[in-house]
Amino acid sequence: MKLLVLTAIVSLATATAFSSRQTRRRPTVDLAESHAQRPIFDLPGPAMPPSTNNPDSHTQSPAGTVVLSDVMGRDRAINIFAGSVRDVESVSRRLDDEQQNSTVLAPLNSAMDKMPRKAWEDPQEYDTLGSEAYEGSEGRDRAQRNIRRFVEAHVVPVHPWKEGERVKPVGGDSEIWWEEKDGTKIIQPGDIKVDSIGSSVHNGQVWLLKSVRDYSS
Numbered sequence: 557m558k559l560l561v562l563t564a565i566v567s568l569a570t571a572t573a574f575s576s577r578q579t580r581r582r583p584t585v586d587l588a589e590s591h592a593q594r595p596i597f598d599l600p601g602p603a604m605p606p607s608t609n610n611p612d613s614h615t616q617s618p619a620g621t622v623v624l625s626d627v628m629g630r631d632r633a634i635n636i637f638a639g640s641v642r643d644v645e646s647v648s649r650r651l652d653d654e655q656q657n658s659t660v661l662a663p664l665n666s667a668m669d670k671m672p673r674k675a676w677e678d679p680q681e682y683d684t685l686g687s688e689a690y691e692g693s694e695g696r697d698r699a700q701r702n703i704r705r706f707v708e709a710h711v712v713p714v715h716p717w718k719e720g721e722r723v724k725p726v727g728g729d730s731e732i733w734w735e736e737k738d739g740t741k742i743i744q745p746g747d748i749k750v751d752s753i754g755s756s757v758h759n760g761q762v763w764l765l766k767s768v769r770d771y772s773s
Contacts, residue, residue, distance in 0.1 A: 624651035624660060627755035627762065634662040634754070634764060637710070640675055643700070644707045647726065651759075657715035658726075658760040661743065663768045664751060671768055675706040709771035715760040725769075732769075746770055 625648060628638045641647055641660075650656050673679065676699040681689040690699045708727035717723065722731040734743045734750070741750035741763070748769060754762035 621654050622757045623654050623759045624658060624755075624757055624762065627757055628660070628662075631662075631754055631762070631764070633664050634762070636665045636668040637662045637707075640703055640707050644704045646704070647707050647711055650711070650713075650726070654759050656713070656759060659712040659715050659717045660760065660762045661710040661712065661748075661765050661769065662754065662762050663710065663765045667765060667767045676700070676703040678702050706771045709769050710765075717761075743769070 628641055628651065629635065631638075641651070650658060651660070668675075676690070678689075678698070681698060681702075689695060705727065709725050711726040712723050712732070713726050714721070714723050717734070719735060720733055722733045724731050732743060732745070734741050736742070742748065743750065743765070746767075746769060749766045751764040751766045754764050
């Protein structure tokens, strides 16, 4: 009998404790206080710029100087010639050097398409060496020399280039100059018309030509 009474008492105490836990109210949260405790970088709004006193903050450097090598490939009307320029390291370095001024005489694609032969071909080499003139490593060297001669014939190592000023192109022995007729620039010798002036940058200009200069000599 005592055992039954003790068991009933224990069961009643357990039930009371469980009920008390179930009905216990959670503490009220103060939303304003909770919001105020959030880190400031979690709050909406524009980000603050980095402190200038922070040694780890990165300061953007000024934009670099735009040079001829930056703009040669932008005009699709001369992209054939621009591709040839990239194949000639000495000229590419010159156009990339902001200390060396140049006037680039860039033939239009239409002018390049009208050439009787490729810029890297030399009829005399075909006459001497035959159809295999540009085969193998020696042939590639000959082609590279020819493309270099072609490109250098179209780069004048001055800017500004004044009317009537006689200048030897890069790598050339013969002087060239230009004159204006009826509002059009004409490069001499050869009566080569300048279609338009392309890019003007820190170290020179790009002139778009309607025909190709004679680079055989």
